[in-house]
Amino acid sequence: MNPNEERLAETPDLAGAYPRLSDEQIGLLSGRGEKRPVQRGDVLVAEGQRDRDFLVVLSGTVAVIEGYGTPKARTIRVHGPRRFLDELGLLTGQPSFVSMVAQEPGEVLAVPLHALHELVREEPDLGNLILRSFLARRELLIGGITGIKIVGSRFSPDTRRLRELAARNRVPHTWIDLEEDPGAEELLRRLSIDAKDTPVVIWRDKVLRNPSNAELARVAGLRSSGQDEAVCDVVVVGAGPAGLAAAVYGASEGLATVVLDAVATGGQAGTSSRIENYLGFPAGISGAELADRAVVQAKKFGADLNVPVEAVRLGWHDSDQIVYLDDGRELRTRTVVIATGARYRKLDVPRLAEFEGTSVYYAATFMEAVFCERQPVSVVGGGNSAGQATVFLARHAAKVQLIILHDDLNRDMSRYLVDQIERLPNVEVLRHTEITELNGDDGRLHALGVRDTRTGARREIPTTVLFVFIGAQPCTGWLASGVALDERGYVLTGAQVRTDAPQPAMLETSRPGVLAVGDVRSGSIKRVASAVGEGSMAVRLIHDHLAKFGHAADRQRSST
Numbered sequence: 001m002n003p004n005e006e007r008l009a010e011t012p013d014l015a016g017a018y019p020r021l022s023d024e025q026i027g028l029l030s031g032r033g034e035k036r037p038v039q040r041g042d043v044l045v046a047e048g049q050r051d052r053d054f055l056v057v058l059s060g061t062v063a064v065i066e067g068y069g070t071p072k073a074r075t076i077r078v079h080g081p082r083r084f085l086d087e088l089g090l091l092t093g094q095p096s097f098v099s100m101v102a103q104e105p106g107e108v109l110a111v112p113l114h115a116l117h118e119l120v121r122e123e124p125d126l127g128n129l130i131l132r133s134f135l136a137r138r139e140l141l142i143g144g145i146t147g148i149k150i151v152g153s154r155f156s157p158d159t160r161r162l163r164e165l166a167a168r169n170r171v172p173h174t175w176i177d178l179e180e181d182p183g184a185e186e187l188l189r190r191l192s193i194d195a196k197d198t199p200v201v202i203w204r205d206k207v208l209r210n211p212s213n214a215e216l217a218r219v220a221g222l223r224s225s226g227q228d229e230a231v232c233d234v235v236v237v238g239a240g241p242a243g244l245a246a247a248v249y250g251a252s253e254g255l256a257t258v259v260l261d262a263v264a265t266g267g268q269a270g271t272s273s274r275i276e277n278y279l280g281f282p283a284g285i286s287g288a289e290l291a292d293r294a295v296v297q298a299k300k301f302g303a304d305l306n307v308p309v310e311a312v313r314l315g316w317h318d319s320d321q322i323v324y325l326d327d328g329r330e331l332r333t334r335t336v337v338i339a340t341g342a343r344y345r346k347l348d349v350p351r352l353a354e355f356e357g358t359s360v361y362y363a364a365t366f367m368e369a370v371f372c373e374r375q376p377v378s379v380v381g382g383g384n385s386a387g388q389a390t391v392f393l394a395r396h397a398a399k400v401q402l403i404i405l406h407d408d409l410n411r412d413m414s415r416y417l418v419d420q421i422e423r424l425p426n427v428e429v430l431r432h433t434e435i436t437e438l439n440g441d442d443g444r445l446h447a448l449g450v451r452d453t454r455t456g457a458r459r460e461i462p463t464t465v466l467f468v469f470i471g472a473q474p475c476t477g478w479l480a481s482g483v484a485l486d487e488r489g490y491v492l493t494g495a496q497v498r499t500d501a502p503q504p505a506m507l508e509t510s511r512p513g514v515l516a517v518g519d520v521r522s523g524s525i526k527r528v529a530s531a532v533g534e535g536s537m538a539v540r541l542i543h544d545h546l547a548k549f550g551h552a553a554d555r556q557r558s559s560t
Contacts (some may be wrong), residue, residue, distance in 0.1 A: 010061060011077040017136035020082035021056060025126055026109070027054060032119050033111030036100040043068070045085065045100040048204055050093065050221060053110040054130075055085040060106015066145045068099035076145060080102060081385035084130070087137035088170075091296045097172050104283035117300050131296060135289055138170060147172030148220060151187060153179055154200025154371075155443045158210055159199040160357040163175055165308065166211050167367040168264035168271070170288055171220045213308045214327065224309050229355050232256040234542055235323050235333040237311045238475070240267020241528045242518025243339030244294035245535025250337075251301035253539060258331060259303055260323070262310035266291030267341045268385065268472075268519075269528050271363035273392040276416055288365075290528075311340075314514070319549050321346040321513060334549070335542045338479070338491055338509070338516040339535065342472035347380070359445030360438070360466045367467070372397040376462045378448060380435060380471030380557045382409065387417035389467050394424045403462060405453060407431040430461075438466070474520050484510035490522035505541045507534060513545050 011018060033053070038044065038060065045052050047068060055062075057079050064077040064085070076098060079085060083208070085100050089311060090113070111119075120127030148166060152159030154177055166173040176184045176194060185195075191207060193200055201208040203219055217223050234250050236243045239261035250257040264270060272287035313324040314336065323331040344362045346352060352360065361368045364379075368432070369392070377397040379390050382404040390402050402421065409418045409429065421427055430450065437449025439460065447460045474489045484492045493516050494506045507515045517534035519526055524534065 009078065010080040014136070014140065017133055017140055018077070018079065018083055018295060019129060019133055021084065022082075023131075026056065026058075026082065028119060028123055028126065029054075029109055029111050032115035033109050036110055038062075038106055038108055040102055040104050042102040043099060044102060044108065045096050045098075047099045047292060049096065051088065052086070052096065053112055053114045053172075054090065055100070056109040057081055057083050057085070058107040058109055058113070062106075062108070063102040063103045065099045065101055066097075068101060073301065073404035081106075084133075086134070087141060088292060088296075089135060089138075089221070091131075092292075092299060094171075097141060097145060103196050107487050121300075131293065135292055138172075138292070141172045145172050146174045147203070149174050149176060149202040150199055151176045151178070151184060151202065153177070155179075155358050156199060157357050161213065162199055162201060162211070162216055163367060165216055165263065165295045166220070166271045167365060168266070169220065169222055169307065170292065171222070180540075191486070217308055223309070231320060232258050232331065232333045233546065234258070234335045234539075235260065235321070235331050236337045236339055237323065238267065238341055238518070238520070239265040239291075239295075239305065239307065240339060240341045240518060240531065241269050241290070241294070242341070242531035242535040243267070243337065243403060244263055244291065244298060245528040245532040246337045246339060246517060246538050247298040247303045247305070247535075248294060248301065248538045249539040250542065251298055251303035253543070255539070256313075256387065257267075257298075257303040258300065258333070259305045259311045260325070261305075261307045262326075263308055263309060264291075265295050265305070268344075268363075269531075271365050272388050273365065274388065275528060277414060312478050314479055314511075316511070319513070321511075322528045335513045335515070335545055337535070337538050337542075338476075338483075338514065338520055339518050340475035340478075341519040342474045344385075344469055345473055346434060346469055347470065349435055349438055352444060355438055355440060355445050355466070358443040359440065359464065360468060362468055364392055364467050368467070369393065369396045371465050374398045375464040376401070377465040377467065378403055378461070378463040379467045379469065380404075381471075382406065383469060383471075384412075386413055386419060386467075386469040387413045387421060390427060391417065391420050391424070393467070394427050397465075398426065400424075400427045401425060401430055401463070403430045403433050403435065403450065405434055407434065435466075472519065476520060483513060483514055483516075486522040488522075490524075491516035491520055492522050496522055505544065507538050507541055508545075510518050513549075 056549045058083055062079045063075050065075050068071045150162050178184045197209050201211050233255035234257050236246045239259050247257055247259045266287050270291045271289040274284040276284040309365045310326040311323050312326050315322040321333050321336045373396055376399045378401045379386050380403040390400055394400050432453045433449050433450050436451050439444040448463045449460055450459045476489050499505050509516050513539045517538050518531035
């Protein structure tokens with residue numbers, strides 16, 4: 001059906017994604033924007049457009065179209081009066097993944113983004129309505145449009161790298177598997193690309209052959225334009241819950257704040273399908289949604305988020321810190337918050353590298369769940385991450401085997417997860433069990449060799465996908481000798497630091513002005529709530545440090 005020739009019915013509201021604004025809400029928005037007449041066929045937002053206004057349909061209808069102007073144009077939604085357009089990318093600075101075209105003559109209200117931010121600070125109910133809708137729309141886009149195409153083999157580490165970057169950053173995309181998709185070969189032939197040159201990323205008129213993470217990030221609009229600051233107040237390294245909390249509180253209190261992460265916002269928490277014990281969310285919240293909400297908050301207050309960008313070294317000059325980046329840049333800052341968290345440890349078994357990225361994973365998200373449909377899978381680990389993965393995967397896999405070295409799930413796992421696992425009919429808990437072998441061929445796992453640690457008995461269990469959550473090691477290799485670490489590599493802070501100089505503040509490291517928060521800090525409580533608490537506390541200590549050196553933030557406002 002041609003979206004320019006035939007009027008389509010308005011899309012019904014789906015799970016709160018498309019609410020209608022009241023007269024009062026439209027009145028509030030009208031005070032910050034301008035009314036614009038539109039004619040049928042007017043393109044209000046073009047696919048790929050980054051800078052755009054918040055638009056409300058006052059009369060007429062507007063179609064949301066993927067591939068507008070091409071033979072494969074497809075209408076995704078139709079919005080009528082009192083509905084607003086766009087989705088999460090408007091607030092995070094990403095380009096639009098669709099076009100928005102007037103379907104019939106009418107009128108729209110255009111509100112500049114900065115004015116929208118001012119209004120929602122004054123009217124939180126309206127802000128919550130818009131944010132909930134935009135979050136829901138991003139989820140619908142991820143499953144409902146083609147978005148960025150990634151063409152490559154499931155057995156290619158680079159394909160896995162690109163898919164993980166897109167999935168972890170909640171970028172609408174489609175993976176075209178060279179082994180399984182019958183149209184993949186024809187697509188490559190049309191583009192004159194040989195299979196050996198894959199993976200390939202395609203969006204609009206761009207075709208990237210095995211791009212770097214930075215190149216994909218630029219296409220997806222993940223990287224910001226950057227602040228033009230000679231010296232910023234704080235650089236937050238790591239955008240998990242601790243780092244995002246520091247960013248929100250720092251930026252909201254007037255600090256020039258830059259945030260870096262090597263992979264995606266959300267950290268390990270961002271890979272959790274549902275966090276059910278976080279204060280204020282009795283029905284639970286996914287790690288991805290929690291991260292998205294925090295990113296919108298941080299950007300609203302002016303924080304500069306850079307993903308994916310990796311810090312490779314920490315240095316200093318006089319009283320300032322220097323953060324050296326993997327792209328060759330250097331950030332000069334008065335303070336640094338280390339929030340790089342920890343990565344899951346790897347199993348000490350033969351052939352592990354052969355199956356990583358194809359059958360062995362360290363996160364259980366919807367991307368990995370694709371490979372688990374009606375398959376026997378295994379999870380190794382006894383903590384909350386392993387428990388959350390088990391509950392999530394049980395909805396997709398034929399059978400989930402949870403492997404633990406001891407006999408008591410309650411030892412390291414929250415009771416609510418233990419209760420859910422015990423009620424799942426397709427979950428089996430293998431106690432006193434360790435993995436000794438990975439068996440398979442061509443990068444595909446078929447079975448695990450396991451041993452009973454009490455009796456020494458060995459056996460083989462069918463498994464096509466293995467998820468590993470066996471503890472973590474801190475991401476502190478980039479710090480080298482910059483700050484003091486404990487014997488396991490975690491960052492020492494406060495009273496833990498042995499020094500003849502004045503004792504560092506509670507979260508401060510052996511280097512004045514450098515703080516550590518969250519999982520990367522020695523002795524921290526490995527929970528989302530405590531990470532958020534430490535990130536927010538760090539900002540108070542940063543103000544104290546800046547005041548000591550005569551650098552009180554010029555733009556500081558009172559905390560909210």
